[in-house]
Amino acid sequence: MTQIGLPDGIRACLFDLDGVLTKTAVVHAAAWKATFDEFLRRRDGPGFRPFDAVADYDEYVDGRPRADGVRAFLASRGIELPEGSDDDPPDRDTVHGLGNRKNALLLEKIHTEGVEAYPGSVRYVEAVRAAGLRTAVVSSSANCRDVLASVGMDKRFDVRIDGIVAKERKLPGKPHPDTFLEAAHDLGVEPVAAAVFEDALAGMDAGRSGHFGYVVGVDRVGQADALRAHGADIVVRDLAELLEDRT
Numbered sequence: 001m002t003q004i005g006l007p008d009g010i011r012a013c014l015f016d017l018d019g020v021l022t023k024t025a026v027v028h029a030a031a032w033k034a035t036f037d038e039f040l041r042r043r044d045g046p047g048f049r050p051f052d053a054v055a056d057y058d059e060y061v062d063g064r065p066r067a068d069g070v071r072a073f074l075a076s077r078g079i080e081l082p083e084g085s086d087d088d089p090p091d092r093d094t095v096h097g098l099g100n101r102k103n104a105l106l107l108e109k110i111h112t113e114g115v116e117a118y119p120g121s122v123r124y125v126e127a128v129r130a131a132g133l134r135t136a137v138v139s140s141s142a143n144c145r146d147v148l149a150s151v152g153m154d155k156r157f158d159v160r161i162d163g164i165v166a167k168e169r170k171l172p173g174k175p176h177p178d179t180f181l182e183a184a185h186d187l188g189v190e191p192v193a194a195a196v197f198e199d200a201l202a203g204m205d206a207g208r209s210g211h212f213g214y215v216v217g218v219d220r221v222g223q224a225d226a227l228r229a230h231g232a233d234i235v236v237r238d239l240a241e242l243l244e245d246r247t
Contacts, residue, residue: 003127003131003243004124004127004128004131004133004242004243005234005241005242005243006195006214006242007213007214009192009193009213010133010193010194010195010213010214011133011134011189011193011194012133012134012135012136012184012187012189012193012194012195013125013128013133013134013135013136013194013195013197014135014136014137014138014180014183014184014194014195014196014197014212015121015125015135015136015137015138015157015197016063016137016138016139016196016197016198016199016200016203016218017137017138017139017141017144017147017148017162018139018141018199019062019199019200019218019220020118020121020197020198020199020218020239021117021118021121021125021137021148021151021153022115022116022117022118022121022147022148022151022153023115023116023117023118024110024115024147025062025199025220025221027106027109027110027113027115028057028061028062028106029053029054029057029062030053030105030109031102031103031105031106031109032051032053032056032057032061032069032073032102033050033051033053033057034105035098035101035102035105036050036051036056036073036098037050037051038101039093039098040077043079049077051073054221056073056076058200058201058221058223058226059076059201060072060073060076061073062199062200062201062202063140063173063174063175063198063199063200063201063202063203063206064140064173064174064175064200064202065140065163065166065173065174066099066102066103066140066142066163067083067095067096067099068173069099070095070096070098070099070102071095074095081093081094081095081098082094082095083095083096084096084097088100090104103142103143106143107143110143110147110150114150115147115150115151116151117151117152117153118238118239119240120238120239120240120241121238121239121240122153123239123240123243124239124240124242124243125153125156125239126156127243129156134158134159134187134188134189135156135157135158135159136157136158136159136160136161136183136184136186136187137157137159137160137161137162138161138162138179138180138183138196139161139162139163140162140163140166140173140174140179141162141163142162142163142164142167143163144160144162144163144164145160145162145164148160158187159183159186159187161179161180161182161183161186165182166178166179166182169182174200174202174203174205174206175201175202175203175205175206175209176206176209177191177206177207177209177210177212179206180194180196180206180207180210180212181210184212191210191211191212191213192211192212192213193213194212194213195212195213195214195215195216196210196212196214196215196216197216197218197239198215198216198217198218198232199217199218199219199220199221199227201223201226201227201230204217204227204230204231204232205230205231207231207232208230208231214233214234215231215232215233216232216233216234216235216236216239216242217230217232217234217235217236218235218236218237218238218239219235219236219237220237
């Protein structure tokens with residue numbers, strides 16, 4: 001197990017998508033900022049306080065299901081909106097309307113700018129599978145399948161628990177551990193025999209509260225201390241750092 005940087009007894013790896021496997025976290029942050037800034041500008045006028053694509057993103061929306069992110073950020077500004085429904089149009093000022101606006105902007109950015117996988121993550125997933133461990137992707141994104149397919153990684157995971165599956169199975173999203181626990185269950189392993197790989201603070205909280213065997217924090221934006229404070233057993237800048245051969 002030292003070849004892949006994990007403790008003995010780990011039999012499965014549970015990977016977050018955005019920011020861990022693919023370079024989409026920055027695209028998510030940009031879509032959230034455009035969505036919230038447009039809403040706040042209309043609500044508060046030219047002197048509005050903009051959404052911070054680093055601090056607000058990390059604290060309130062990163063890793064969470066879309067509607068939960070809307071609620072958490074608006075609550076931080078003392079704002080309440082009607083819930084609305086899943087099919088609210090993107091221009092409707094409801095929780096789901098703002099969430100759908102963000103998703104429309106995200107898909108537009110993915111279509112125009114494309115998606116890339118982190119090469120170190122691709123290498124690591126291949127090494128994990130070569131070592132005989134089972135793999136799952138655990139993401140709050142409803143676009144998980146399409147993003148994985150776009151970077152050629154859709155065949156590298158035995159289980160996928162994403163926003164669509166979570167909704168079907170009525171699983172609360174991160175920071176609750178339920179989606180990770182479901183992935184472990186579907187892989188046939190106990191949580192103590194699974195490692196969680198996350199870049200979001202909400203994901204760290206999920207890994208800690210789910211009592212998983214190992215929690216790897218992936219620091220893409222300089223928040224190593226926060227990842228450790230939220231439960232990471234180890235923090236790396238890239239998953240390739242966990243490989244014995246780091247060349």
